[in-house]
Amino acid sequence: MTFINVIIVGAGPAGIGIASLLSKTDIDYIVLEKKEVGSSFISWPENMEMITPSFPSNAFGQMDLNAVAPLTSPAFAFGKEHLTGIEYAKYLSKVEALNEVEVETHTEVQSVEKQGNSWIIQTNKGKLICRYLIWAAGEFSNPQMKGIAGAEYCIHSSAIERPSNLEGDDFIIIGGYESGVQMGLWLIENGKKVTIINPTKVNDLQTSDPSKVLSPYTLEKYKKLKQSANYTEIIGAVENVLKSENNYCVQLEDNRLIKSKQKPICATGFSLVKKPIEQLITLRDDGLPILNEETDELLNQRNIYLAGPSVRHGNHIFCFIYKFRQRFGVIVEDILNKELYNVNDIVSLVKIWKYNGLYLSDLSCCDEECLC
Numbered sequence: 001m002t003f004i005n006v007i008i009v010g011a012g013p014a015g016i017g018i019a020s021l022l023s024k025t026d027i028d029y030i031v032l033e034k035k036e037v038g039s040s041f042i043s044w045p046e047n048m049e050m051i052t053p054s055f056p057s058n059a060f061g062q063m064d065l066n067a068v069a070p071l072t073s074p075a076f077a078f079g080k081e082h083l084t085g086i087e088y089a090k091y092l093s094k095v096e097a098l099n100e101v102e103v104e105t106h107t108e109v110q111s112v113e114k115q116g117n118s119w120i121i122q123t124n125k126g127k128l129i130c131r132y133l134i135w136a137a138g139e140f141s142n143p144q145m146k147g148i149a150g151a152e153y154c155i156h157s158s159a160i161e162r163p164s165n166l167e168g169d170d171f172i173i174i175g176g177y178e179s180g181v182q183m184g185l186w187l188i189e190n191g192k193k194v195t196i197i198n199p200t201k202v203n204d205l206q207t208s209d210p211s212k213v214l215s216p217y218t219l220e221k222y223k224k225l226k227q228s229a230n231y232t233e234i235i236g237a238v239e240n241v242l243k244s245e246n247n248y249c250v251q252l253e254d255n256r257l258i259k260s261k262q263k264p265i266c267a268t269g270f271s272l273v274k275k276p277i278e279q280l281i282t283l284r285d286d287g288l289p290i291l292n293e294e295t296d297e298l299l300n301q302r303n304i305y306l307a308g309p310s311v312r313h314g315n316h317i318f319c320f321i322y323k324f325r326q327r328f329g330v331i332v333e334d335i336l337n338k339e340l341y342n343v344n345d346i347v348s349l350v351k352i353w354k355y356n357g358l359y360l361s362d363l364s365c366c367d368e369e370c371l372c
Contacts, residue, residue: 004030006335007121007130010273011037011103013321014136014308014328016092017068020099021332021358024349027339031103032123037096038089040140045160047186050074050088051178051215052320053081063356065322069095070356082217109137112276112304119304132335135277136307139270148174148266150241153248157183157267168262169193172250174238176202178218180267185221188228195232195258196225197250202233208369211317234258272310280304288312293363295334296327303338305331316366322357329359 006022008015011033022029033039052065054075064073066083074083074091083091096103104125111122112133121128143156157179160166163186171187173180176198184194196202203214203222214222225231236252241264243249250258272288274281281289282299289306290299293313298304311318311327318324329350336346353359360366 001120001127001129003118003129004028005130005339006030006132006134007032007119007128008134008136009109010034010136010138010308011092011096011105012040012136012138012308013066013068013092014138014324015134016095016101016103017325017358018134018136018307018328018331019101019103020069020095021328021349021353022335023099023101025332025336025341025345027335027341029102030128031101032107032109032121032128033103033105034108036105037103038085038092040138041085041089041092043140043158043161044085045158045183046084046162046164047182048179049082049084051082051217052322053217054078054083055081058356061355063358065320066091068092068321068325068328069099070352070358072098109276112280114280117303131303132338133304134307134331135274135305137273138308139272139310142271142273143266144269144271145266148238148241148268150243151266153241153243154264154266157265158270160265163187164190166192166262168260170260171195171262172197172248172258172260172264173267174250174264175267175269176233177267177269178215179269180265181214181218181222181225183265183267184231185225188225188230193230193232194225194228195234195260197234197236197238197252197258199235199237201235209317211319211323272308277304284312286312294330294361296331297334305334307331313363316363325358326360329353330361333359 006029008031011031015031019031054064054066056073056076066074072095077091078087108124113120118129119133143158145151170193173184173196176196184196187194239253240251247259280301284290296305309319311324
C-alpha cells in the first residue's frame with residue numbers, strides 16, 4: 001500500500017488550484033481524477049460557457065475571477081471573457097503543466113475509511129494511504145432531480161450535450177436559475193416556445209449575492225428571454241411530473257397543469273459527489289456538509305477537508321470559483337502547520353495567497369451587500 005502525505009480527489013478547479021499551492025512546498029501529494037483533468041467542463045452542453053467574466057487583471061493585484069493559480073489568467077490564455085467548458089478544461093491542463101501538478105487520471109475513488117491517524121483510499125487501481133484527504137470532487141457529475149416526483153420523465157439540462165439536437169417546438173424548463181435561463185434563451189433563439197417554471201419570481205432581487213440571484217451575464221439573457229412572445233414564466237412549486245400517451249404533464253402544488261409533447265427539462269442544479277465519504281459527513285438542514293469554519297475540515301473529522309462549490313459557512317455560499325478559491329490557502333496552511341512546516345515560510349506563502357485572493361479566513365466581510 002503506497003503512502004502519500006496528501007491526496008486530493010478531483011482534478012477540477014478546486015483540485016488543481018489546491019495542488020498548485022501544494023506544489024510550491026515540499027509536501028508530497030497527488031491528485032486522483034476519475035476521468036481526465038477538467039472532465040466536468042468537457043462534458044458541458046455546447047451552449048454553456050463561464051458566467052463570470054475573465055479579465056487579465058493580475059498585474060493590478062486582482063486575479064482573473066476564473067483563475068485558480070497565481071500568474072495565470074483564462075482571459076489571457078484564450079483572449080475572451082466567457083470560456084466554453086472545453087476551453088476552461090484546457091486552461092486547467094495549462095495550470096497543471098505550469099505547476100507540474102501530480103495527477104493520476106482514470107483513477108476512481110471507491111471507498112474511504114479511517115485507520116488510526118491515516119485515511120485508506122480504495123481506488124480502481126488499488127489502495128493508497130494518506131494523512132490528509134482533500135475532497136474536491138465537485139458537483140457537475142451529480143445532477144439534482146431527486147426532489148421531483150416523476151423525475152424519470154424529465155431530462156436534466158446538463159445531459160443535453162447538443163441542444164441543437166432537441167426535437168419539438170414547445171419546451172418546459174423546471175428551474176429559473178443560471179442554466180434554466182441560458183437553456184431557455186438558446187431554445188427561443190432557435191424558434192422554440194419555452195415555459196420556465198420556478199418556485200419564486202426569476203431573479204427576485206433580495207440580495208446582491210450572485211449565488212442567490214442571476215449573474216449579470218445571465219440577467220442580460222433573461223431580459224432578452226422576457227421580450228420574446230414565445231416565452232412564458234410560471235411561478236409555482238412542482239409537485240409531480242406525469243406522462244400520458246401523447247404528453248408530458250407538470251403538476252404544480254396548487255394543481256395547475258402544464259403540458260408539453262417534449263420531456264420537461266430540469267435545470268434544478270447539482271449536489272456534491274460524496275458517496276465514498278458519505279458516512280463521514282454531518283449534514284446541515286440544506287443537505288450540505290457542516291465544516292470547521294477555521295480549516296474546512298468535515299465536522300468531527302480530522303484531516304479530511306472539503307474544497308469546491310459545496311463549501312458553506314453559515315449563510316455564506318462559496319459556489320463560484322472566485323469564492324471557493326479563497327479557501328484554498330486556509331486548507332493548505334492548516335496542513336503545513338500540522339506538518340510543522342517552517343513558520344516563516346508559511347507566513348511568506350500566506351502573504352502571496354492573500355495578495356492573489358486565495359486566502360480568506362475572516363468571513364465577516366462576506367456579509368457586505370452592494371448599496372447601489
